[in-house]
Amino acid sequence: MISDKAYIWVFLPGLAEPVVCGVVAWDGVEYVFRYGKSYLARPDAIPLSIPGRPLGELTGDPYTLDNELSGALRDAAPDAWGRRIIQREIAKTIDPADGRRKSEPGEIDYLLGAGSDRIGALDTSESPHIYSPLPRHASPLEDALKAAEKMERGEELDEKLDAALNHGTSIGGARPKVLFQQDSDFWVAKFSSSSDTVNMIAAEAGAMKLAARAGLNVADVDVLKVAGKDILLVRRFDRQTTTDGTVTRRHMLSAMTLLDLDEYAVRTGHASYLELADLLRKYARNFERDGRELFQRMVFNILIGNTDDHARNHACFWDGTALNLTPGYDICPQPRLGYSADLAMAVGDQGRAARLSNALSEAERFGFADDEASECVGAMRQTVESHWKKAFSAAGMAAGDIEYLTKATLLSPSIFD
Known part of the structure; x- marks a missing residue:
């Protein structure tokens, strides 16, 4: 574990700026979350989960979480693909004191490293006073595609491809993917995997279109051809752009x-x-x-x-x-x-x-x-x-x-x- 504490920020319904709502910390034995006093005093504060679940009651009492940071915090953390990227980044860091790599990442490290464009309305910071979102890297999808392919093969990435890949590490699932924004639209771009036995990009696109035809409420999808490869675009539904351009x-x-x-x-x-x-x-x-x-x-x-x-x-x-x-x-x-x-x-x-x-x-x-x-x-x-x-x-x-x-x-x- 590298970091032992993270402050949790939330974009409350309808608000374009986040407020700090609590802190999660490793106390040497277990992970513990507490809602902040300033958050509990807000008239618009909401519990981060439903009643009867971790973080489901607005209280000053501590919540003991399991080793995965259970509940709403786990939803804000990266899944398999995002963890691979964060592990790769941490593996490149060297402790100047002894010339060795830092220790293995813990759950708080994954939470902090997931990126500020993560799915949902939560974000993290190492400060309870200043919201400092991690910088976004706007890279062409072709660069992200190349980076994902090289990473799957275990190859080194140059600085340009490294930046292209390190955006969107909070997305769930094991398949290669990145987040990106185009004008006022927010998307998830999903790439094929070397382990695919059929064209899974076409399979998912076809299934989603068919689901909509069958009357289901599903996310909008499209298939884009980049560098001769199919990329599945999935429109995000956790972001909304108002008429004045504000994003909630x-x-x-x-x-x-x-x-x-x-x-x-x-x-x-x-x-x-x-x-x-x-x-x-x-x-x-x-x-x-x-x-x-x-x-x-x-x-x-x-x-x-x-x-x-x-x-x-x-x-x-x-x-x-x-x-x-x-x-x-x-x-x-x-x-x-x-x-x-x-x-x-x-x-x-x-x-x-x-x-x-x-x-x-x-x-x-x-x-x-x-x-x-x-x-x-x-x-x-x-x-x-x-x-x-x-x-x-x-x-x-x-x-x-x-x-x-x-x-x-x-x-x-x-x-x-």
């Missing part, structure tokens, strides 16, 4: 945080669509809308074979009073050859089994009557059957890759068992 941020909580899970529990299938629906019923501003939307996303994931629908790939906006389901993101078929599959989250009374009957088994938890749910599933199935090949082809997927997905992934016979 929206605070977000992942389903992992809402369900009070850690990374291990998420990756081992302990998350549940059913429990997330129950939370929406309790805290959503409009459960009739969001409960049904969540059900449809779950069904769509079954239809297209998206088994990477884990709890970090679902999120809600939180304004201190109510939850609103964010637009869908990271919706993409996961190529496989096996007959049957499980989703990453529990679906119904058959657990995580990716079957439409399983989705229908607990449809009332999402606000549906039985006949309504069946009609919804039938309509979504018809849309996917009728349009998926055209959607994926239009996104740039080759005929061979489409044929590969046809074998077992898209509309697998197993989902109708």
Whole structure:
């Protein structure tokens, strides 16, 4: 661990400038968070999470966090790809006292190093008095693409490519990506990976376009060709530009945080669509809308074979009073050859089994009557059957890759068992 303390700043709803809200520190045994007295005195202060979760009550008492900085702070920290970049940067630093590299990064180091354009409305600083955002590096996407490819191969980066890569390290997921802004629009640019077996850029673009056609509320996407390579552009929904050009941020909580899970529990299938629906019923501003939307996303994931629908790939906006389901993101078929599959989250009374009957088994938890749910599933199935090949082809997927997905992934016979 290099840093043992970080001050947490939050962009409150509707405000373009952040305020300091608390501090997280390593006390030698565990990570502890406290809300600041000045923040608690604000009439517009909001808890950073829902009641009953870490940081969910505005109190001067300390919150003991787990070794991952659980809850809302973990959502503001980088995931696999961002951590690789931060680890790489720290590995280059030398302690002048002994000529050795500094110690291994701790969770606070990752939190501080994630960059000030991170997803959501939180940011960090080493000062409780002055908000000093980390500088942004506006680099061409071609440079970022080259840098990501070289890093995947373990090659050294020159100063120009290094700057291009070190922006957007807070984004979740393991795939190479960067954040960038164009005029008043904010985007995530996602690159292909050397481990891809099919064109995953076209697969995700096609799936997102198909999801919108099926009636889901999803982020806008586009495919851009740079240096002969496809790049997926995903419009960010956590930033809003007002008519006078002011940019505000929206605070977000992942389903992992809402369900009070850690990374291990998420990756081992302990998350549940059913429990997330129950939370929406309790805290959503409009459960009739969001409960049904969540059900449809779950069904769509079954239809297209998206088994990477884990709890970090679902999120809600939180304004201190109510939850609103964010637009869908990271919706993409996961190529496989096996007959049957499980989703990453529990679906119904058959657990995580990716079957439409399983989705229908607990449809009332999402606000549906039985006949309504069946009609919804039938309509979504018809849309996917009728349009998926055209959607994926239009996104740039080759005929061979489409044929590969046809074998077992898209509309697998197993989902109708």
